[in-house]
Amino acid sequence: MEDSASGRTKPRIHALGRTDVSRNQGKFRTHFNFPGRALPDHGDHGYGPLATVVESFMDPGTLIRMHQHREEEIISWVPAGVMRHDDGEGNELVTDPDHLMVMNAGEGFWHAEETLDDDPPLRMLQIFVRPHSLGLEPGIQHEPIPDPTPNAWRHLFGPEGGDAPLYVRNEVDFYDCRLDADATVSLPSKPGRDTYLYVFDGAVELEDTSLGYTESALVTGDGDVSVTATEDSTLVAFSIDPDAPVTRQGTIGR
Known part of the structure; x- marks a missing residue:
């Protein structure tokens, strides 16, 4: 159904199961989610x-040797444990539940990732955003983030010049939420934006759609959509301008 005032449709939920795209490199494993x-x-x-x-x-005890990324924004979100970063600019950084890292790769940025032998096993999200332009200045952001508030969305990155703690160079806002069993929140939404929800842990009801561990949904259209946890859950959500100009030459996030 279309809202005649805005020209946008009412919210529609498009659910996705767990991804079937993965890479197993022994001590380093990845599952790719494609919204x-x-x-x-x-x-x-x-x-x-x-x-x-x-x-x-x-x-524990994994080293991903120095390698280059180009033409993409890479965000490292670590809800537990530590990810250790080294780069060609001399930075030695630790990303953990209290810090977020955004690597604005631009025209080229070299980095390595590591866990030490006595670090805990790490499960994290690495988010790849397409920048609006090619050949941008490379750089890195590594900042403390606000303490989470139970049952509320925490705004962690957004477009450059916005009010989030860190920025990316395109029209995407990122939020996380620790949602207690039986608690309800509204999905982050902005006029003209669509929202991608990913269940990192737990299970939720997105209106009348059930989503479990590592499942996701894209919500298109304008209007509020409620999320209710059926067990303690950790969620992330992205508010996306689907019509923003994008580039598609990233090392990984093409």
Whole structure:
């Protein structure tokens, strides 16, 4: 149904099961989530500026040697444990539940990732955003983030010049939420934006759609959509402008 005032449709939920795209490199394993696959015949694995959301696992004592990323924004979200970063600019950084890292790769940025032998097993998300332009200045952001509030969305990154703690160079806002069993929140939404929800842990009801562990949904259209946890859950959500200009030359997040 279309809202005649805005020209946008009322909210519609497009659910996705757990991804079947994975890579097993022994001590480093990844599962690729593609929001564009929620729409039949969409023709793009990504959705606007959001290219892919990667569930990454690193065993203790894992080193991913120095390598280069180009033409993409890479966000490391670590809800538990630590991810250790080294880069060609001399930064040695630890990303953990109290810090978020955004690597604005631009025209090229070299980095390595590591867990030490006495670090806990790591499960994290690495988020790949398509920038609006090619050849941008490379850089890195590593910042403390606000303490989470139970049953409320925490705004962690957004477009450059916005009010989020960190920024990316396109029209995507990112939120996380620890939702107690039986608690309800409204999905983050903005006029003219669509929202991609990913269940990192737990299970929820998205209106009348059930989503479990590592399942996701793309919500298109304008209006409030409620999310109710059927067990304690950790959620992430992306508010996306599907019509934003994008580039598609990233090392991974094409």
